[in-house]
Amino acid sequence: MRAKLHPRQIERLAQLRKLGILDTDAEPQFDELVELVAKICDVPIALISLVDEDRQWFKARVGMDATGTGLDQSICSHAILQDDLLEIRDTRRDARTADNPLVLGTENIRFYAGVPLVSDDGLPIGTLCVLDTEPRTLSDLQRTTLRVLGKQVMRQIEMRLALHQAEVLRDEIDHRVKNSLQTVLSVGRMYKSRVDSDIAVEALSAVERRIDAVAMLHQELYQTSQSHQVALAPYLVRVASLLEVSAPSHVRLDMDVCQAQVASLVAANIGMIVSEFTANAIKHAFPDGRQGTVSVSIVQSEDHSALMVDCKDDGIGNTQPMPENAVTTLGQRLMQAAALQIGADYSISGSASGYHLHMRVPLQDDELSAGQVAE
Template identity: 50%
Template sequence: MGLELIADPHSDQAGRLATLQSLDILDTEAEAEFDEVVALASRICETPISLISLVAEDRQWFKARVGMADPETGLDKSICAHAILEDGFFEVEDTRNDPRTVSNPLVAGEPNLRFYAGAPLVAEDGLPMGMLCVLDDKPRKLTELQRDTLRVLARQVMRQIELKQALKQQETLRAEMDHRVKNSLQTIASFVRLYARGVSDPAAKPALEAIQRRIDATGALHEELQNSVTGSVVNIQTFLSRVCSHLQAAAGGQVVIVQSCEAFHLSHDQASAIGMIVSEFAANSLKHGFPEGAAGEIAIAIEKTVDGHQLICRDNGLGSNGAALVAPPSRIGGLGQSLMQAAAAQLGGELETTLSAGGSYLKVAF
């Protein structure tokens, strides 16, 4: 039967392997969109085997496969390694009559492959990464329609691989951007804190505190976005925990801030709105509900409802009993109320507030 034949390296083997490595596709988990392609190719070409085969330096690895148990083989068993050396579609009607395939162990022995046809997976730089191929255990010939179908499917497979890599790179850049923004905000927050300690102006101090709250909430949002899988949604449970942690640090030890929220995801815009409302409510409670270091509790909860969710903020401070102690509304306080109303609108809900002898209460259903 002769010696086993391993295909020669591609004429630009170094460049080809570098491109294949940059695609970050080798040894990844199975994905439905690729599994569907090989299932369709096998069905249309009426073959028991179909593969998305990527030819690496010393092996061929199957991103998706039908009719082949092994996830990869050595190059001594790779017909695809020969196929990528050809220009365009590659078809061997009888593998036992072709010197490139006759000594292949999968041809000479089990599963006795007798037919191979494949369309190349060509990257944007024009180099072949592998093949979308179909195989059979008897000699045969594809129709022109079947060949065209494999060509189209191969192009779609390659575009899908490149798209996934582009999205990964975008996510990496986004995570780095969120990381840098978060660090920058933390630096700014430190300067604001230092400056606020030396300020005694009764108008400036609330303004600096308001700036501090908004910086902390935005920093918490970017920290959560940095850790997000998609970068477009935020885990509200961990985000709320971060926001409340910053607020607790500002509150000191007399007032305890507790939070309750199950894990679910919202867009970063919705998360930002929630952070704004929670921060402003807590600031208002600390200022008016617990004057002169009074002890108490601020509770923040996001609950699931039949129609969606609701944000509930409450405290057990002075409430309506402290109305006589409250100074006339300041521009800072008025801005905070306006921001909360705008944030509620951004969530698609309306702000409901109540002041009673038992404390203050806020709800936004969204």
């Protein structure tokens, strides 16, 4: 006997489609649940069956090759009309199943028990069910287990949807952030092309570098599952790639960064300092085509409590006086402010062999653990 339509059939089907579970690939969390319920109920067949408009489709299955059947073979269509578990101890003696092709055919299904999978809206979308080729009766423990695992299946389905929606939202936010940063960059570059003041050009260049670093940081955060921590090495490699584009051919950039996970704020400010030091060195340390190298080294302290940051250039150093102007002061203030924001000990010095920036950045407990694991 084919089951009657559910009283809220249109809403029920809409909910099933909203969940986005139909015709999806196998997933371990569902496969494991049907394997578990089959063992506990001591049956050869267990299914997560989703009842669609003209078929039932199996999200997970044990003991059955078919991925679904028509509704004329669906015992689950009867089960979703129940408020609780439906148990048919002998399918040949129940009017709902006596003429079912699965009962009369080679499958010889003689026992069925299924619990409806009910959404938060009270709409059943399918069942978690067990089947056997012999008449039988479930124990109280098996019935309870079937009910409990049925709720777990439904929670997994709804969690799956929530994760998908979160991913869609994350993609949308990523898109909007990238567009916003690109817009700000474009405005800054437009103004920079129109001003005559060296100070203004340098200030806008510093802003541009900062926005580029923020964009790179956003990309690293987007690609990691830890929304508050960043892998420092790949992030700084991205920052360095932007700086290398502006570097003349006679200046080389070397970077050696340990594999540490740090808070996004720490990464952003280290990136800012590295960017400013490198940009200033490229501009001032290698005049008249002088060959040279800007090197960046970041290692963990011996007790893993801090990062030791060293930025060096082998340029003209203090053999020629640094220009005491607003441009130079701006770069130094930016670096000092960034170091202060992350509680770092900061110093910069010059000699005949170039300039050297040294910084000790303290790590928090969660960063400390991540850094030790990364090593």
